[in-house]
Amino acid sequence: MASADSDTTPAPPAADPGGHIPLAVKILVAGGFGVGKTTMVGSVSEIPPLSTEEVMTEASMGVDDLGGVEEKSTTTVALDFGRITVNRQVVLYLFGTPGQGRFWFMWDELAEGALGAVVLADTRRLDTCFPAVDFFERRKIPFVVAVNRFDGAYAYEPEEVREAVDVGPDVPIILTDARERQESKSVLLALVEHVMRQRSPAVSARPLP
Amino acid sequence: MDADRSTVAHDPGRLVRPFAIGIDGTPATAGLGLLSRVAARRPPGPADHLRPERESLxxxxxxxxSVxxxxxxVGLPLSVAKLLIADMIEAGDLEPCTAEPQLSGDDVLQVLLDGLRAL
Structure with missing residues (x-):
């Protein structure tokens, strides 16, 4: 792997001495355009985020809701992801999910077997995270809402965000800074704990209020 | 440097390159997911120079x-990469790898939680 070749690969998680490869676990990072999904993936990934792409048909061109975020027109949809080797048994992949609802075809494949999801929200454009919330609620994929604090955005309380996004009291709402590794890590921990609570029989047997 | 890769998401986009990769028949990609892992069964040889994508893989x-x-x-769209990988599995150049199920569902979560905390 010491070659100076341009496509030298970051070393994949090593197989353990018995020849076993680690179990691959997937967490999705979803949210609207420009909300910081790739930033978050990059802040916790052990490799620089990789990007692959899927070809987009012309039928979906020209309907991007950019909301004045940036000029963006492309014929491919990029899928950014990172990797965290948790230990020799488990390797975690984080996939930044294309934000627009018209990419359902990719969401289906991405959601297949996903442990859970982080819905990144920007309080200045909260509505851009609604498609992701709807998607995960419908598929019964556990998720947390992480509010990325942008400079200059009004600092809403988590409960205000919960009301605006209209998610149940059991969904964790976390204020975060997607640029900070520790904060992004906390969001992932909150998600894993949330998934564990959901799977615990004691919790699921709890009578509804 | 990998600077180019990490900024791809902010790139204004590019046109799709025309592809012409020879694949015999239609290999079955159904079993291949994003996180399917494959390994080479042999190192690239001189005969692979004329098929650069296969050589890279x-x-x-x-x-x-992982796929x-x-x-x-390798810089190929997912659907193209999957076709190529499936073709190479059929040809015996790559083999699918499966993680031994040493962990049950709840154990995975605990291992993940402990591992993330320790990072």
Missing amino acids: LRLAAEPQ AELSAL
Whole structure:
């Protein structure tokens, strides 16, 4: 792997001495355009985020809701992801999910077997995270809402965000800074704990209020 | 440097390159997911020079590697990469790897939680 070749690969998680490869676990990072999904993936990934792409048909061109975020027109949809080797048994992949609802075809494949999801929200454009919330609620994929604090955005309380996004009291709402590794890590921990609570029989047997 | 790769998401986009990769028949990609891992069964040889994508995949998958990473590293759209990988599995150049199920569902979560905390 010491070659100076341009496509030298970051070393994949090593197989353990018995020849076993680690179990691959997937967490999705979803949210609207420009909300910081790739930033978050990059802040916790052990490799620089990789990007692959899927070809987009012309039928979906020209309907991007950019909301004045940036000029963006492309014929491919990029899928950014990172990797965290948790230990020799488990390797975690984080996939930044294309934000627009018209990419359902990719969401289906991405959601297949996903442990859970982080819905990144920007309080200045909260509505851009609604498609992701709807998607995960419908598929019964556990998720947390992480509010990325942008400079200059009004600092809403988590409960205000919960009301605006209209998610149940059991969904964790976390204020975060997607640029900070520790904060992004906390969001992932909150998600894993949330998934564990959901799977615990004691919790699921709890009578509804 | 990998600066180019990490800024791809902010790139204004590019046109799709025309592809012409020879694949015999239609290999079955159904079993291949983003996180399916495959490994090369042989190192690239002189005969592979005329098929650069296959040559790259053989080199990149020297250790088990995920379909998603191979797609990104070789610079092919996912659907194209999957076809090529499936074709190479059929040809016996790559083999699928499966993680031994040493962990049950709840154990995975605990291992993940402990591992993330320790990072």
